[in-house]
Amino acid sequence: MTEPTLYPESGFLRLKIDLAYDGTNYFGWAKQPDRRTVQEEFETALSTITQSKVETIVGGRTDAGVHATGQVIHVDVPDVTNLDELAFKLNRMLDEDIRIDNVAIAPEAFHARFSAIRRYYTYKIIDGNRPVPPLNRFDITPWYRTLDVDLLNAASALLVGEHDFAAYCKFREGSTTVRNLVRFDWIRDGQGLLIAELAADSFCYSMVRNLVGAAVCVAEGRFGTDWIAATLENRERISDSLVFPSRGLTLRQIDYPQETMNS
Amino acid sequence: MTEPTLYPESGFLRLKIDLAYDGTNYFGWAKQPDRRTVQEEFETALSTITQSKVETIVGGRTDAGVHATGQVIHVDVPDVTNLDELAFKLNRMLDEDIRIDNVAIAPEAFHARFSAIRRYYTYKIIDGNRPVPPLNRFDITPWYRTLDVDLLNAASALLVGEHDFAAYCKFREGSTTVRNLVRFDWIRDGQGLLIAELAADSFCYSMVRNLVGAAVCVAEGRFGTDWIAATLENRERISDSLVFPSRGLTLRQIDYPQETMNS
Numbered sequence: 001m002t003e004p005t006l007y008p009e010s011g012f013l014r015l016k017i018d019l020a021y022d023g024t025n026y027f028g029w030a031k032q033p034d035r036r037t038v039q040e041e042f043e044t045a046l047s048t049i050t051q052s053k054v055e056t057i058v059g060g061r062t063d064a065g066v067h068a069t070g071q072v073i074h075v076d077v078p079d080v081t082n083l084d085e086l087a088f089k090l091n092r093m094l095d096e097d098i099r100i101d102n103v104a105i106a107p108e109a110f111h112a113r114f115s116a117i118r119r120y121y122t123y124k125i126i127d128g129n130r131p132v133p134p135l136n137r138f139d140i141t142p143w144y145r146t147l148d149v150d151l152l153n154a155a156s157a158l159l160v161g162e163h164d165f166a167a168y169c170k171f172r173e174g175s176t177t178v179r180n181l182v183r184f185d186w187i188r189d190g191q192g193l194l195i196a197e198l199a200a201d202s203f204c205y206s207m208v209r210n211l212v213g214a215a216v217c218v219a220e221g222r223f224g225t226d227w228i229a230a231t232l233e234n235r236e237r238i239s240d241s242l243v244f245p246s247r248g249l250t251l252r253q254i255d256y257p258q259e260t261m262n263s
Numbered sequence: 264m265t266e267p268t269l270y271p272e273s274g275f276l277r278l279k280i281d282l283a284y285d286g287t288n289y290f291g292w293a294k295q296p297d298r299r300t301v302q303e304e305f306e307t308a309l310s311t312i313t314q315s316k317v318e319t320i321v322g323g324r325t326d327a328g329v330h331a332t333g334q335v336i337h338v339d340v341p342d343v344t345n346l347d348e349l350a351f352k353l354n355r356m357l358d359e360d361i362r363i364d365n366v367a368i369a370p371e372a373f374h375a376r377f378s379a380i381r382r383y384y385t386y387k388i389i390d391g392n393r394p395v396p397p398l399n400r401f402d403i404t405p406w407y408r409t410l411d412v413d414l415l416n417a418a419s420a421l422l423v424g425e426h427d428f429a430a431y432c433k434f435r436e437g438s439t440t441v442r443n444l445v446r447f448d449w450i451r452d453g454q455g456l457l458i459a460e461l462a463a464d465s466f467c468y469s470m471v472r473n474l475v476g477a478a479v480c481v482a483e484g485r486f487g488t489d490w491i492a493a494t495l496e497n498r499e500r501i502s503d504s505l506v507f508p509s510r511g512l513t514l515r516q517i518d519y520p521q522e523t524m525n526s
Contacts, residue, residue: 022397067398091394099394131354131362134285135330135402135513250398 006109008076014106015077020069022097023246024138028064038098045093049086050077059112059254060119063206065246067139070253074112118255121208123196124248140193141248147219149188155218156184156196158228159211166235168211169204177204184211206243213242269372271339278340279369283332285360286509287401291327301361308356312349313340322375322517323382326469328509330402333516337375381518384471386459387511403456404511410482412451418481419447421491422474429498431474432467440467447474469506476505
């Protein structure tokens with residue numbers, strides 16, 4: 001891992017950019033050879049406009065198919081005169097499934113990834129084998145069985161807190177799996193959709209979709225709530241079959257401390 | 264115009280079907296040669312499943328690009344044993360941008376078009392040149408200027424009531440343009456979107472998108488509210504340039520009298 005670059009190179013300006021995307025047709029945020037990714041599309045557009053090579057740092061790295069309504073990145077660019085014009089030009093170049101919501105001068109020492117103190121995700125499920133509403137079909141996961149929202153909440157509540165989430169994270173050599181999950185709860189909304197809200201300091205790779213899968217397991221009666229406690233205790237990776245699809249997952253917000261934002 | 268067929272042919276069963284669609288990739292409901300239409304897709308699927316020629320009658324005929332969350336049709340089919348299974352098979356055959364929400368035996372003498380007593384439409388605008396949220400980009404119309412919701416409501420209120428809406432309807436020989444508009448109002452929602460709700464006994468061709476265009480004209484100060492009264496008075500067709508795009512328009516609900524529904 002490279003050290004965070006706290007200050008832009010001399011002659012460069014650090015921008016904080018808020019953006020949103022429908023992840024359906026992307027292989028996630030991070031650049032990969034021969035794959036359409038959000039990072040690649042964004043950097044290509046920004047490079048063309050600024051006529052310079054740019055490199056972005058992302059606040060919440062999203063996997064293939066995951067959406068964002070509140071993604072945050074930073075990028076160092078040669079001086080730009082008009083930030084609104086830059087946003088306008090980016091939106092004109094990018095496909096409609098990525099939109100730039102705001103371009104601002106970053107606060108001093110701002111780092112999109114390392115300054116972030118909290119990430120918020122939303123997961124949406126339509127259960128009971130009901131048809132997925134066509135206009136919202138890209139961000140809702142269908143589920144065959146009917147799920148009990150109280151059981152979803154009972155299971156999810158057991159996961160809240162600071163734990164070693166090794167059972168819910170793909171193993172990566174040398175990285176910790178201790179996280180502080182500060183929110184994980186469900187509602188059934190006016191249209192009958194099940195909507196989970198999650199928040200943590202940060203999430204490991206595929207952790208949100210693992211947590212959702214575990215709560216659903218309990219809600220449909222495959223395991224009791226005691227199973228949740230056991231997974232946290234024994235830290236053995238739960239089955240990959242319990243990872244829920246990207247389709248229902250959206251990165252909703254990233255928080256930064258007031259100090260970095262106001263300075 | 265053909266006479267409404269109040270009863271199915273002997274040996275046939277009349278079904279009332281609720282469906283929803285994302286109209287983006289359809290040339291509207293009604294069949295047209297060499298065009299992808301919702302009616303064509305639906306009838307092809309149902310014909311295949313029932314192994315018989317079927318003909319649908321629609322409650323609210325939607326134009327190219329218009330969406331529906333509460334469309335209603337009727338269709339006469341050879342006896343079917345299991346309605347849920349029919350819905351399941353239809354959804355398996357149809358693309359995900361059309362979904363069958365319910366299949367029921369129609370009440371006696373039910374006619375999707377002629378029994379309908381009220382249609383409800385929703386229109387969504389994102390104004391002030393803001394980026395269209397990617398996950399909702401298919402049913403929101405972007406507008407350059409910022410619109411005043413109070414002015415939108417003032418203009419719209421003048422259109423409510425029973426009027427000759429000739430100024431808002433494409434002319435059709437021999438058909439009346441008198442309609443009873445019972446609701447036309449706007450809110451700005453939590454995300455800052457402008458959302459109009461409209462309801463009438465029925466709407467003429469392109470009438471909703473004309474009404475929206477007229478209200479926007481007043482809201483951005485091109486005309487005063489007196490202009491609205493004048494259009495109703497003189498019944499001269501307003502400019503086609505005031506027809507708003509299909510993209511923001513959704514047929515939300517169709518009401519039928521209790522009598523036809525319960526019998």
